[in-house]
Amino acid sequence: MPSPSNVASGAKSSYRETVLIPVLLLAAFGLALFAQMRWLSLRAFDGWALASALLAVPILMLALRGVSREMLLRPAPRETQPSVPAVTLTDERWRIGLLMAAVVATLILLAGLALPSPASGYNWYALLWILAIGCSLAAFAPAPSTWPRLRWPTLAKAQPWMPLAGLTLVALVLRVWQLDAMPATLGGDEGSQGLEAMKVLRGEINNPFSTGWLGVPTMSFYFNAPTIALFGHTFVGLRLPWALIGTLTIPVTYLLVARLTNPGLALGTVILLTGFHYHLHFSRLGSNQIADGLFVALMLLLLYRGYDRRDPLAWGLSGMVIGLAHFFYAGARLTVVLAIAVLLLLLIRDGKQLWREQQSGIVALLSVGLVTAAPMIQYAFRFPDDFNARINAVGVFQSGWLEREQVILGQSALEIMTTQFWKAILLYNAISDPTFWYGTHDPLFGLVEGAFFILGLGYAILHLGNRRLFPLVAWWGGAVIIGGVLTENPPSLQRLITTAQPAVFFVILGLALFLRGVWAAIAVQVGRSFWLTIGTIALVLSLLSVRYYVVDYTPRRIYGHTNSLVATSMAGYVLERVDPEALVVFLGAPRMYYGFGTILYLTGESRGLDVTEPLTAPIGGELANLGEPLVFILLPERRDELAFITPRFPDGTLEVVPSPLDDEPLFFVYRPDM
Structure with a gap:
């Protein structure tokens, strides 16, 4: 016969499982839903929503008190013995020789780059x-x-990897299918980057260790050049490399999350990331921002692999990724900040043991990182304004934006920066993209994803000391602060695409924590059904996100704004309808000029002439005496100036090119009979 104490204990346990846990779970999820609902409704910071979100997380923690969460956050083991033979530089002189060779080669490289440019350039x-x-x-x-x-x-060893392989294939199809039609507009910045890649092909850019258009490192244009050489100056030629980068991010993110937590959370994360409309969109643009997330994920994966396995080579590869990141978009420099933050956390947790066990790896990280980044480090010292051009242009302090806003708004710096903070922090829950890069009026997460994101992010922040959750929180938070709070016009999504991976992870983490409470309430062991439920919900959310991008977003032609839409249509018209020998006379200023990146890239830098000043009398002078075939293109606001063209060029034909959105005139084409 059971003792009264055992009966009481069992009754207390039964009460907690059947009553208390469900009530607390519903309260936590209900508060998170309420917060997300308020933010979706108001599309702005809201105190009630913030209070609900802040209350939801501790209630979730209370519901899970005493419930094992080890199966959710069971990372790859940190091995007590090195998984690879120890590397000791002082005992193996050939290693010192290789390092010296790397130093000598780097010094020769830097000395050569400091010399005047040779006729052959610096490519070799x-x-x-x-x-x-x-x-x-x-x-x-x-x-x-x-x-x-x-x-x-x-086959037995390959079988566990087949779901990831299949998912990567799906990600590839989603990112390359109809690459010239989704989005159907080619943005001006895309076109400008394509023009830089064409300069690489022509030999006009012959230094891969400098910067070009808007301070973007030229290595990015070298990366883009082969596909333009293969497919021509087309949508596909420009966008394909970045679609492949976006696809490669899927397996790398899986490997990272699996190492930090477990394969179940990793699979759920990449299922949702594969179809996440934000990541999908930027993977389909001919612009290098999508590489930010790949660099950060790969750096963290290799760093933690080196740490777990005491593998100096993995540490060194992590340093190489940090160095390579400096040759692409400025946002990838976050890799340096994150690596320092992770090392500081490991130092705090492990103390002197970190150096005793990982000294070869830390030396490898620093050595390989410095060697890889050396050309851009030298460039930054020689040409600091060019190296920091983007930061100087959009940074709230560097550009003088904060001082101007204080004068315009009559607010203090603290008030303005507080507004900046909430705009950036709420990019997934409430605030939509204010730029033409994505431009949707909807926040990035809907009601369900937003609620789980609140729970997952809140849980991770409360466990910030966990060395497996810390890098994901630091990744998301660091990017939001550096790319959002400290830049003008947040949340400008082109600067924050690197946050997509940790944000999606927090959605899956919040979902897993909630379901763990449900499984505890019904007294069911966590097993295959648990992970199948997470995967199924992630798949449904992913499919809904794909549908949003393909069915709701893409047909609206939001991306690129009106000017890019005009430029894309103009380029298509010039390619299909205008004789290559003809000169296009464009009346588009001050809104647009023929040098718009989209026009020149898609037409192969066709010949064009801008009429910058409004015509107030019949045209004469040099323009009137051009003996070559002419085609006049006019924007609607300059349509009336056609009256000053026809006296000199009569008997022409006028064509109206309608907008694909509303059939309103997009531009007019006048073709003189010459």
């Missing part, structure tokens, strides 16, 4: 750079005698 210096990186990595690689024999994986 890339070989010296690759050699230096290879030597620095080889210095920390296992000795060849310890390398394992390569064998083809058996």
Whole structure:
């Protein structure tokens, strides 16, 4: 017969499982839903929504008190013994030799880059750079005698990876299918980057270690050039490399989240990320911002692999990724900040043990990172304004924006920066993109995703000391602050695309925590059904997100704004209807000029002439005496100036090119009979 104390304990446990946990779970989720509902309704900061969100998280924690969460956050084990043979630089002189070779190659490279540009340019210096990186990595690689024999994986070993392989294939299809039609507008910034890549092909840009258009590193244009050479100056030629980068982000994110937490959360994360409309959109643009998330995920994956396995080569590869990130979009420099933050956390947690166990790895991280980034570090010292051009243009302090706003709004710096903070922080819950890069009027998350995001992010913040959750919180928070709070006009989504991966992870984490409470309430062990439920919900949300992008967003032609829509249509018209020998005379200023990146890229830099001043009398002078075939294109606001063209060029035909959205005139084409 059970003792009274056991009966009381069992009754208390039964009461908690059947009554208390469900009530607390419903309260937590209800508060998160209420907060997200308020934010979706108001599309602005709201105190009641914030209070509800802040209250939802501790109630969720209370519901899960005493409930094991180990299966949710069971990371890859940190091994007590190195998984690879120890690397000791002082005992193996050939490693010192390789490091010295890397240093010498780097010094020669930097000395050459400081000299006046040779006639052949600096392209061949890339070989010296690759050699230096290879030597620095080889210095920390296992000795060849310890390398394992390569064998083809058996079906049994390959089978666990098949879902990820299939998902990556789906991600690829979603990112390359109809790449010239979704979005159907080619943005001006896309076109400008395409023009830079065409300069690489022509040899006009011959230094991969400098910056070009708007301070973007030229290596980005070198990366884009091969597909333009292959497919021509087309949508596909410009966008395909970045679609592949967006696709590659899927398996890398899976590997990172699986190492930090577990494969179940990782699979749920990448299922949702595969169809997440925000990540999908930027993967389909011919612009380099989508690489930010890949660089950060790959850096963290290699850093934690090195830490867990005491693998200096993985540490060194992480340093290489940090260095490479400096040759693409400025946002990828977040890798440096994150690496420092993670190292500081590990130092706080492990103390002197970190250096004792990981000294070779930390040296590898610093050495390979410096060798890889050396050309851009030198460039930053020689040309600081060019290196920091984007930061100087959009930073609230560097550009003088904050001072101007204080005068315009009559507010203090603290008031303005507080507004900046809430606009950036709420980019997934309440605030829509104010720019033409995405331009949707809807926040990035809907009601359900937003509610789970609140719970997942809140839980991770409360466990900030967890070395497996910290990098994801630091990634999201660091990007929001650096790319949002500290730049004008937040949340400008082109600067914040790197937040997509941690944000989606927090959605899945919040969902998993909620379902863990449900499973505890019904006294069911966490098993296959648990993870299948998470995967199914993630799949439904992912499909709904794809539908939003394809069915709701894309047909509205929001991306790129009106000017890019005009430019894309103009370029198509010029390619299809205008003789290559003809000169296009464009009356579009001050709104648009023929040098708009989209027009020149898609038409292969066709010949055009801008009439910048309004015509007030019949045209004469040089324009009137041009003996070559002419085609006049006029924007609607300058339509009346056609009356000053026809006296000199009579008997022409006028064509109205309608907008694909509302059939209103997009531009007019006058073709003189010459």
